[in-house]
Amino acid sequence: MQVPLLDLKPQYRTMAGEIQAAIEKVCESQQFILGPGVKELEASVAAYSQCRHGIGVSSGTDALLLALMALGIGPGDAVITSPFTFFATAGTIARAGARPLFCDIDPVTFNLSPAALETFIERYCERRGGELLHRGSGARVRALMPVHLYGQVADMLPLMESARRYGLKVIEDAAQAIGAEDAEHKRAGSFGDIGCLSFFPTKNLGAFGDAGMCVTNDAALAERMAVLRVHGGKPKYYHALIGGNFRLDELQAVVLSVKLKRLDDWTAGRQRNAAFYDAAFRRARLDEAVRTPHACLGVRHIYNQYVIRARERDALRAHLTAAGVGTEIYYPVPLHLQQCFAYLGCKVGDYPQSERAAAETLALPVYPELTEVQLQYVVDTIAAYYRL
Numbered sequence: 001m002q003v004p005l006l007d008l009k010p011q012y013r014t015m016a017g018e019i020q021a022a023i024e025k026v027c028e029s030q031q032f033i034l035g036p037g038v039k040e041l042e043a044s045v046a047a048y049s050q051c052r053h054g055i056g057v058s059s060g061t062d063a064l065l066l067a068l069m070a071l072g073i074g075p076g077d078a079v080i081t082s083p084f085t086f087f088a089t090a091g092t093i094a095r096a097g098a099r100p101l102f103c104d105i106d107p108v109t110f111n112l113s114p115a116a117l118e119t120f121i122e123r124y125c126e127r128r129g130g131e132l133l134h135r136g137s138g139a140r141v142r143a144l145m146p147v148h149l150y151g152q153v154a155d156m157l158p159l160m161e162s163a164r165r166y167g168l169k170v171i172e173d174a175a176q177a178i179g180a181e182d183a184e185h186k187r188a189g190s191f192g193d194i195g196c197l198s199f200f201p202t203k204n205l206g207a208f209g210d211a212g213m214c215v216t217n218d219a220a221l222a223e224r225m226a227v228l229r230v231h232g233g234k235p236k237y238y239h240a241l242i243g244g245n246f247r248l249d250e251l252q253a254v255v256l257s258v259k260l261k262r263l264d265d266w267t268a269g270r271q272r273n274a275a276f277y278d279a280a281f282r283r284a285r286l287d288e289a290v291r292t293p294h295a296c297l298g299v300r301h302i303y304n305q306y307v308i309r310a311r312e313r314d315a316l317r318a319h320l321t322a323a324g325v326g327t328e329i330y331y332p333v334p335l336h337l338q339q340c341f342a343y344l345g346c347k348v349g350d351y352p353q354s355e356r357a358a359a360e361t362l363a364l365p366v367y368p369e370l371t372e373v374q375l376q377y378v379v380d381t382i383a384a385y386y387r388l
């Protein structure tokens with residue numbers, strides 16, 4: 001049996017006609033840049049994310065960069081984030097000219113720990129004249145960038161409370177979390193100043209290439225991002241700001257609008273598969289070897305990834321690969337230990353929960369079209385490994 005980590009083909013087959021018609025319409029119009037399809041998608045994704053404004057951009061990475069630029073974050077500034085995330089989270093902070101500062105994760109959810117944030121600020125930062133300074137680097141701490149990893153929102157209530165208390169802006173990296181909710185039904189992207197979504201093909205709402213969006217409830221920030229997206233030109237060819245080309249293609253937008261209508265069904269499929277795994281792992285009595293993901297009480301976890309902690313993770317992964325089961329490690333090297341961030345001066349042991357997660361976690365196939373036979377095969381294959 002083959003169980004790929006992700007196979008987008010069965011999903012495409014269910015809507016191929018509708019997508020091809022939408023693409024054909026754009027081809028007929030020959031309007032490829034910022035057309036009506038982009039506007040429509042911006043309105044529907046913003047509403048879906050409980051925000052008033054959506055700014056379609058070229059990728060999730062560019063959404064993060066644009067958000068940082070719109071908030072005026074640059075040289076001399078610092079942004080606090082999680083070291084256990086995709087590279088773009090901290091990569092964009094550095095590209096904006098600011099310094100990434102890391103706080104460790106909660107070992108249960110893998111998301112930024114509110115307690116670690118408080119401890120970090122108390123120990124390593126000080127207030128000086130209305131500003132929060134990072135003592136080690138002298139940088140002004142301007143923003144917090146929590147990540148809603150794997151499709152579950154970070155613990156936003158206490159994180160927002162800390163951010164408000166210290167005057168920090170909040171940029172949510174919601175690349176993996178479109179439609180994820182906390183227990184009060186508040187959605188990813190709607191908590192902070194700006195939420196950043198990715199439509200990379202492996203995300204729950206995936207384009208036919210790269211695409212992303214910034215969502216916000218702040219009209220002035222929305223306007224600023226819309227201008228920065230087109231090189232900062234407003235009116236065209238008159239530049240009060242230096243922006244970039246961060247535009248979303250019309251072709252991608254119309255594909256995404258067709259798919260957005262089906263997103264809740266796909267999410268339900270992922271949740272069903274996650275529940276199947278949870279029950280099957282319980283039945284297999286692998287508690288010593290495997291820890292299944294924890295969805296916090298009452299939240300809407302959208303399971304962009306179903307990630308277990310596993311004893312002998314790398315050997316288990318090899319066993320699964322040999323048995324035809326696709327897996328992935330998100331992410332094998334925490335960001336504070338990446339070579340390109342050596343200048344930050346972090347070392348092994350600085351963020352033990354992130355380092356442990358990097359060594360123990362493994363993502364299993366969870367996409368909606370998987371059959372129960374396939375899911376059971378994955379669990380049986382894992383059980384067989386530990387019973388060898």
Ligand SMILES: *Cc1c(COP(=O)(O)O)cnc(C)c1O
Pocket residue numbers: 059060061062085086088089147173175176198199200210211212
């Ligand atoms: C995918 C992802 C991004 C980047 O999105 P792209 O569209 O690939 O540029 C950023 N942060 C996280 C957590 C992601 O998973």
